[in-house]
Amino acid sequence: MQLENKKHCSCIIGYACINETLARTKPKSQAICVNRGMIKKTFEQRGLPYAGQLALQNLYDLEKIVRWNYAHGIRLYRMSSDMFPWASEYKIEQLPNASKIIDQLNKVGQLVKEYQQRLTFHPGQFNVLVSLSDRVVQNTIKELEFHAAVMDYMQLPQTAYAKINIHLGGAYGDKVASMKRFCKNFMLLSESVRSRLTVENDDKRSMYTVQDLYTGIYQEIQIPIVFDYLHYLCNPGPLSEREAFLLAYNTWPKDIEPIFHVSESKKILEPHAPLHAHADYITKCVDTYSKKVALMLEAKAKELAVQKYQELCC
DNA sequence: CATGGTCAAGTGGCA
């Protein structure tokens, strides 16, 4: 069974945000980091000039991570949503050092293209396109547009190849009505966001299964579904893993390899940890049911987990 | 320079 898996395992394996090896560069002042930020008080005191400074430093380090990934054969990487501190409060063009930032985005984008890498985003839990509050929906739109603008400056494709993946974020006791709101609010987004947006199945029982997303989202607006193996385990719905996997797989355009999420529960090693807590490494190869998919590992050991998974499964 | 308290945002689950 393990061997069977090995044969079909895709070797496009990626990780999210932090590169542990580079983050541990000594001395600490030279640690490579893409999520320099600040607390509210500091933002109020120092404003856009400091936000721009931090963002530019984050982008210089993004370039280092992209180069490191190339040198180590890693072709999938999720960018941090914290590269731009307080991004909801401004547009890139309003930063005093915008031209430097745009040049750097362009440079990293060219590099990514040359290296044939795939970069994605996964905006945070505050993005709730289904919210009942108009303020929350408006903030979500702003945030998603910011992510898309960053990708546009990098000249990444306006397709799910450069996906911006989100959860629906709320059910309010009525998933069907909530999904209708998602589809309605989806139309308020620019083409730059719409063309990249994907949705992911949830781990909570009251939230969205692959089946829910297929009928409520995909059949309405045809955006791809990201299948998360651990979330499926926590909240499978009526389908077997194979059925859920294939249903999600079929929502992707034929010329774009789906990206699916893999993590292992910490519960395996620490019985008291909650089921959805992520472990450091992935120790079992997932079944990709004879399909080619790219796997985004959500493991605390980051790029080290990628290398370990590749040895084990590819 | 090391440490620990604290940190924007939304939602659901749990004590």
Place this chain on the structure above:
DNA sequence: TGCCACTTGACCATG
């Protein structure tokens, strides 16, 4: 009712 966990710990005041 108030904390915790999410896609990732990091900032910063204090000693």
